[in-house]
Amino acid sequence: MSLSYAILAALFNQPCSGYDLVKRFNKSVECFWSASHQQIYKALAKLEEEGHVSSEKIEQENRPNKKLYTVTDSGRQDLQQWIGETETEIVPLKSDLLVKLSAGHTVPTETLINALDTYYQQHRDKLKSYQAVSKQYAQVPELSRESQFQYLALRAGIRQQLAWVAWCEEAMGFLGQPVKQPVIKPGAQPAAVRESSRESFRESLRESSSAS
Amino acid sequence: MSLSYAILAALFNQPCSGYDLVKRFNKSVECFWSASHQQIYKALAKLEEEGHVSSEKIEQENRPNKKLYTVTDSGRQDLQQWIGETETEIVPLKSDLLVKLSAGHTVPTETLINALDTYYQQHRDKLKSYQAVSKQYAQVPELSRESQFQYLALRAGIRQQLAWVAWCEEAMGFLGQPVKQPVIKPGAQPAAVRESSRESFRESLRESSSAS
DNA sequence: GCTTATTATGTCTATAGGTGAATATTCCTG
DNA sequence: CAGGAATATTCACCTATAGACATAATAAGC
Numbered sequence: 066m067s068l069s070y071a072i073l074a075a076l077f078n079q080p081c082s083g084y085d086l087v088k089r090f091n092k093s094v095e096c097f098w099s100a101s102h103q104q105i106y107k108a109l110a111k112l113e114e115e116g117h118v119s120s121e122k123i124e125q126e127n128r129p130n131k132k133l134y135t136v137t138d139s140g141r142q143d144l145q146q147w148i149g150e151t152e153t154e155i156v157p158l159k160s161d162l163l164v165k166l167s168a169g170h171t172v173p174t175e176t177l178i179n180a181l182d183t184y185y186q187q188h189r190d191k192l193k194s195y196q197a198v199s200k201q202y203a204q205v206p207e208l209s210r211e212s213q214f215q216y217l218a219l220r221a222g223i224r225q226q227l228a229w230v231a232w233c234e235e236a237m238g239f240l241g242q243p244v245k246q247p248v249i250k251p252g253a254q255p256a257a258v259r260e261s262s263r264e265s266f267r268e269s270l271r272e273s274s275s276a277s
Numbered sequence: 278m279s280l281s282y283a284i285l286a287a288l289f290n291q292p293c294s295g296y297d298l299v300k301r302f303n304k305s306v307e308c309f310w311s312a313s314h315q316q317i318y319k320a321l322a323k324l325e326e327e328g329h330v331s332s333e334k335i336e337q338e339n340r341p342n343k344k345l346y347t348v349t350d351s352g353r354q355d356l357q358q359w360i361g362e363t364e365t366e367i368v369p370l371k372s373d374l375l376v377k378l379s380a381g382h383t384v385p386t387e388t389l390i391n392a393l394d395t396y397y398q399q400h401r402d403k404l405k406s407y408q409a410v411s412k413q414y415a416q417v418p419e420l421s422r423e424s425q426f427q428y429l430a431l432r433a434g435i436r437q438q439l440a441w442v443a444w445c446e447e448a449m450g451f452l453g454q455p456v457k458q459p460v461i462k463p464g465a466q467p468a469a470v471r472e473s474s475r476e477s478f479r480e481s482l483r484e485s486s487s488a489s
Numbered sequence: 490g491c492t493t494a495t496t497a498t499g500t501c502t503a504t505a506g507g508t509g510a511a512t513a514t515t516c517c518t519g
Numbered sequence: 520c521a522g523g524a525a526t527a528t529t530c531a532c533c534t535a536t537a538g539a540c541a542t543a544a545t546a547a548g549c
Contacts, residue, residue, distance in 0.1 A: 067371070084526065095370075097376060098371055103529080104507065130514090131527065145383055148384050148389075151395055153395045158309055161366070162365065162367075171289065171353065172357050180360070220448075224440040229433075278534085315537080342498095
């Protein structure tokens with residue numbers, strides 16, 4: 066359901082081809098909605114069938130022809146109506162790693178550390194890539210209102226990754242492993258990271274017990 | 278795929294009936310894997326067919342009979358093997374709200390504030406409920422290794438919710454709305470929340486631009 | 490005796506979400 | 520001109536999930 070709207074939103078901001086859309090999803094939309102190219106093409110076909118987008122064949126000289134997709138009036142209305150619906154469910158978390166951890170006592174600690182390390186690296190990479198996009202926004206002197214909204218969505222993605230990175234460090238501390246390298250240069254990070262990275266498993270237990 | 282393993286892990290920690298499993302998923306497992314009762318019953322049936330769990334009919338006096346599910350040797354091996362696999366993909370984020378926001382300029386700000394507020398409340402509720410479970414852990418003088426792992430998984434859930442709550446506040450600040458009430462009593466919160474709540478949209482932009 | 494809630498276990502169906510493989514064109518390099 | 524990379528798209532299939540429906544026992548209140 067939401068994939069269609071994610072596509073409508075992206076196309077509304079900037080009409081483009083399916084292929085370009087895939088690239089945009091991989092670059093930044095991914096931080097709030099991920100999808101494979103097959104899914105995107107399928108959803109585009111359905112949206113066109115429903116009349117929410119229209120396509121125009123563009124003849125290209127140096128490369129295969131492409132279809133330029135544009136949101137129709139009906140598509141825009143549908144999108145706006147959906148945004149207005151308050152039938153809002155928050156994202157249910159689904160993490161392989163946490164499932165593994167919840168049965169962690171059944172396997173050697175080393176196994177868990179390996180899994181954790183893989184995750185840690187991936188989250189750090191994602192964070193880095195989102196922060197790179199964030200930097201691009203920051204370099205524009207005056208962001209359009211449109212861009213500001215997109216930046217705000219990106220901020221959520223960054224906060225999610227920060228939370229994961231901080232948790233990985235906490236988990237590594239618990240599993241008795243030193244953190245291999247500092248997250249990112251100090252000073253370039255919002256205070257939240259440094260604070261939360263410092264927080265240990267033990268400390269958090271004590272805090273919970275003192276909470277009212 | 279992972280639902281089966283989430284069930285195996287839960288049953289391995291504590292054998293129970295399908296009904297109880299549903300309740301456990303709603304209570305705390307949900308913070309790392311969510312599933313409906315239909316999915317759980319279906320997955321249980323499949324696991325039994327495959328021989329990974331066995332069921333025993335329990336006659337009950339005061340209520341309908343139930344089936345007590347236990348993980349078999351084959352199930353335990355399967356679970357342990359899966360935990361060892363390093364084919365680990367981090368959770369792709371999928372958020373309706375962020376999709377809505379990315380096209381936020383197409384609707385009145387009030388619409389967005391409404392949507393945001395609904396999310397804010399839900400994340401705060403989730404956070405509160407996870408923190409309540411966390412408190413239960415903290416009250417046990419000496420946690421078993423088993424429980425420590427589960428607590429660590431819960432910590433990830435809490436951090437996720439904290440990140441969402443903090444972002445909601447940042448977003449509200451951007452949309453020009455005052456935060457209606459403080460997150461939770463100060464002092465009961467890890468420093469990370471207070472820090473990150475304070476961080477504004479504008480400040481974050483400046484930080485991004487100064488980052489190397 | 491009737492209604493409603495809770496415990497307990499499922500099935501069916503439609504649709505959304507997701508993967509793997511295949512296809513075709515054009516460009517660039519050796 | 521052969522082979523690979525980038526562009527651009529589609530098919531077939533499978534799983535996941537939501538929503539509705541079905542069943543049946545007990546317990547509590549009116």
